[in-house]
Each structure stands twice: as structure tokens, then as C-alpha cells.
Amino acid sequence: MSNIVTIHEMEETFLSVDLSSYDTITYDDGLVSQLEHRHKFPNHRSIFFISPAFIQRGVNDLGQECMTLEHVKMLIDEGFEIGGHSYSHAKLGQFKNLVEISTYIIHDTKQCAKWFETNLGFLPKSFAFPYNDDCKGVYKAVAKKYGFKELFGLERKPIETLLRN
Ligand SMILES: [Zn+2]
DSSP states (O other): OOOEEEESSOOGGGGGSOOTTOOEEEEETTBTHHHHTTTSOTTSEEEEEEOHHHHHHSBOTTOOBBOOHHHHHHHHHTTOEEEEOOSSOOOGGGSSSHHHHHHHHHHHHHHHHHHHHHHHSSOOSEEEOGGGOOGGGHHHHHHHHTTOOEEEOTTSEEGGGGOOO
């Protein structure tokens, strides 16, 4: 497995982090703050993980501003990689049992795949689990079933943990 860093809300201080031992940078939630510095790490594979519900609503679950569909298309035009990050980004902990979780994951992943096909014309290769929760493998199996090939979760290192004190 490669060395992967994850970024949510982008901050200026992250630009000074030494990422030379990491080969992939993943940006979660499709946040507007990630756009400004997108060219600062040109030697890394960059993947922007998009949750369609956030794109439609304009904010994520923390109220942080999200990209528009036009922004996502611009990233693709610029050669950046887009990944799926579920359709509605729900917390699996809110469900009562595994049956409810599985039902949600299947419905949501199907909806997610359909959104990409309809709005962007392709299904991304990559998928990142919201909150890195792969539900002990259940989510992995469903994401693969719906065509996502490369799955990302807890193995990613939050960039905040790499900041020097
Ligand atoms: Zn997320």
C-alpha cells in the first residue's frame, strides 16, 4: 500500500508540511478551500473525493463550503482525479443494526454511482469511506460490487498529524 495523506479543510500551514515520503494526497468532501492550493503538490497523485449530496447542498456536514458541479468538472478538465465518497455521507453509527446499515450502504452506493455516471459521464475508479468507516469489510464489498476498484479508509494519514510543533 502506498503512503497516503488526507486533507479536509485546506489550510496555509499545510503547505509547509514535508510530503516527500507520501505519494498520494486525498482531499475529502469536495471543499472549496481545496481548490486554491490544488497545484501546490504537483508531484503527488491527487484525488478529490466527492459526496454528491454536499455538492448539491453547497456545504458538508460541518457547514464547510463545498464545490459546485462546475468546480468538479474543472478539476477533471485539469487532469485531477475524482473519487466517490458516498452519496449522502451518513454516519453508520446512527443505524440500529447491520441490516439497516447494509440497506443504507447498498442504496447509497448505487445512488452515488448513478450520480457520477449521469453528471460526469463516468464512474470513478476510487472510493473513500465517509469517516473512514468500512463497516468491517461490508462497505468494501458493496463499493466493489458497484464498480469502485480502489478503496480508501483508515490507512490514510491526516495531514494535521504531520504538522511540526
Ligand atoms: Zn468526508
